[in-house]
Amino acid sequence: MNHTTYDVLIIGGGPAGLSTAYLCHKQGLSYLVLESGKAIFQGIANTYPEGKLVYASKPKDAPMPFMVDELRPPDKPVTVESYLQYVQHFVQHENLHVQTEVDFEDIKDERDGLTVVTSKGNYKGKKVVLSFGSNIPRELSVYGDAKMVAKNVDDPSKYIGIKTLIIGGGNTAADVIINILRAKREAGDTNPVYWAHKAETFDVNKETAQRLGEEILLGGNIRLLPGSTPRIGEVDDEGVDRLVIRINEFKQADGIDLYHALSFPMQNVIACIGSQGPVPIFDKLNIQSIACTSGVCKIAKEGERLVLLSSDF
Numbered sequence: 001m002n003h004t005t006y007d008v009l010i011i012g013g014g015p016a017g018l019s020t021a022y023l024c025h026k027q028g029l030s031y032l033v034l035e036s037g038k039a040i041f042q043g044i045a046n047t048y049p050e051g052k053l054v055y056a057s058k059p060k061d062a063p064m065p066f067m068v069d070e071l072r073p074p075d076k077p078v079t080v081e082s083y084l085q086y087v088q089h090f091v092q093h094e095n096l097h098v099q100t101e102v103d104f105e106d107i108k109d110e111r112d113g114l115t116v117v118t119s120k121g122n123y124k125g126k127k128v129v130l131s132f133g134s135n136i137p138r139e140l141s142v143y144g145d146a147k148m149v150a151k152n153v154d155d156p157s158k159y160i161g162i163k164t165l166i167i168g169g170g171n172t173a174a175d176v177i178i179n180i181l182r183a184k185r186e187a188g189d190t191n192p193v194y195w196a197h198k199a200e201t202f203d204v205n206k207e208t209a210q211r212l213g214e215e216i217l218l219g220g221n222i223r224l225l226p227g228s229t230p231r232i233g234e235v236d237d238e239g240v241d242r243l244v245i246r247i248n249e250f251k252q253a254d255g256i257d258l259y260h261a262l263s264f265p266m267q268n269v270i271a272c273i274g275s276q277g278p279v280p281i282f283d284k285l286n287i288q289s290i291a292c293t294s295g296v297c298k299i300a301k302e303g304e305r306l307v308l309l310s311s312d313f
Contacts, residue, residue: 006030009116009125011104013040017131018087019068021096032125033098034118040098041087043135044080046152047172047275050179053077107285132278140167140243140271144233148241148266152176156183162191165245165264167230168272169197174204174212176270181220194262196225196245230271231261241266 008024010017013035024031035042048054055077056066066072070090073083091098103119107128116123137151152172153159156179164180166173177193184191195202202224204212216222225247232244248260282289 004030004032004124005113006032006123006125008032008127008129009034009114009123010129010131011116012131012133013037013098013100014043014131014133014135015041015071016133017129018091018096019071020129020131021098022068022070022094025094025096031097032123033096034102034104034116034123035098035100036103038100039084039088040091040100041084042100043133045084045154046137047135048080050081050153050156052080052175054080054083104281130278130281132281134277135275136278136280137271137275138273140230140233140273142230142233142243145241146230146233146243146266146271149243150267150270152272153179153270156180157187159193159268160184160187160189162268163194163264164191165194165196165243165262165269166272167196167228167245167269168274169199169202169204170272170274171204171208173197173270173272174202174208176272177222178208178211178215181215181222184221185215185219190221192221192223194223194225194264196228196230196247198227198229200226202226225262233266236263243269 007029008020008031010020010024010031010033013033017033017035018040021031021033033040037043037045039045044054054073056073056075071087099120101120104116105119106117108115108117113124113126114128116125116128140146140149153176159180160183166177166180173195177195180193183189184193225245228245228247230243230245234242234244236242242263243266244261244263246259246261250258250260252258279289
């Protein structure tokens with residue numbers, strides 16, 4: 001256990017968490033950022049595919065400027081890699097205190113403060129800021145366990161030489177496919193990339209569709225699986241974690257239906273099925289949340305603790 005008692009413990013090293021850390025730093029407060037990823041802004045790194053452009057934005061009705069202007073992306077779009085590199089330099093220059101690869105588990109109220117329970121031990125603080133962000137990847141809903149399925153691609157070359165399954169019908173899935181197809185093409189790999197989506201149609205914007213079309217014209221081997229549903233996470237006879245995805249269903253008059261399915265090693269699967277906010281974590285902590293929309297607030301969930309999901313309340 002870390003025996004230091006911090007003024008502020010910050011859970012999450014994204015924009016909100018890092019901004020909080022910087023403001024604590026400027027005010028002379030002792031603090032520590034606990035981030036589950038390998039680096040700060042890991043949620044952004046996981047969400048945006050390689051080469052994606054980012055730029056400064058905020059809600060249209062937000063009256064305030066950026067709380068920490070030093071973390072504001074430039075007005076002219078830059079690649080996500082360039083922006084993340086800038087943020088890393090900012091953290092090093094300001095000597096901000098960040099602990100990475102620490103998985104948050106629980107918060108305990110104790111007489112002398114709050115104890116944050118993590119995978120790397122316990123940390124004590126007078127105050128705790130929950131800054132999980134809204135880029136928590138959704139898990140596949142299947143029978144069995146599918147936690148080994150990746151949520152994005154950090155290195156497309158890992159998928160060279162294997163048949164790969166991408167799940168999800170939007171721009172993020174398409175961007176991942178583009179990067180993997182490019183890596184395969186440059187390596188002379190003809191193994192296909194399977195693109196599965198539960199709906200019958202895929203929904204990507206014009207620019208992304210154009211880039212995907214260019215990769216296909218250059219020889220990209222892609223196989224579409226519309227109307228497909230991930231069903232089972234299992235371990236085969238050789239101890240390999242596999243995902244079974246149903247691609248066809250044939251109803252029979254005698255009640256014995258026929259299914260056509262494919263089984264992929266989970267290490268070959270990437271699920272780009274969107275993200276969610278921290279509500280599941282709030283539920284685990286038994287936090288009562290109040291959601292405010294258009295000036296109307298209501299209790300979203302009962303609980304022993306209280307958190308406001310709006311800065312205007």
